[in-house]
Amino acid sequence: MTSVKNKTATVSGQAWRSGLIVLLALLVLASALAVVYAKFQSRVLFAELQALNKTQDRMDVEWGQLQLEQSTWATHGRIESAARKRLDMVLPEPDQVVVVRP
Numbered sequence: 001m002t003s004v005k006n007k008t009a010t011v012s013g014q015a016w017r018s019g020l021i022v023l024l025a026l027l028v029l030a031s032a033l034a035v036v037y038a039k040f041q042s043r044v045l046f047a048e049l050q051a052l053n054k055t056q057d058r059m060d061v062e063w064g065q066l067q068l069e070q071s072t073w074a075t076h077g078r079i080e081s082a083a084r085k086r087l088d089m090v091l092p093e094p095d096q097v098v099v100v101r102p
Contacts, residue, residue: 072078083089
């Protein structure tokens with residue numbers, strides 16, 4: 001009877017160990033898949049970051065061009081020319097100028 005108990009205990013212990021080994025193997029596999037997924041996500045996010053940096057660079061260049069264009073349109077000579085042509089404005093004669101003193 002003792003040998004039957006020992007044999008049952010041995011078989012039970014071996015089954016427990018086998019189950020533990022299978023469980024640990026599955027955990028290692030799950031961990032490996034998680035590492036692969038994390039690395040993939042990292043690469044996807046890095047590619048997105050690079051694309052956003054390129055977009056930012058293009059927008060910075062466009063912003064500089066727009067500022068240059070705005071300064072060109074706002075020059076005194078251009079404004080004076082537009083006032084003369086579109087609004088028929090002229091410089092007043094010296095006798096038409098009134099100086100107001102405080």
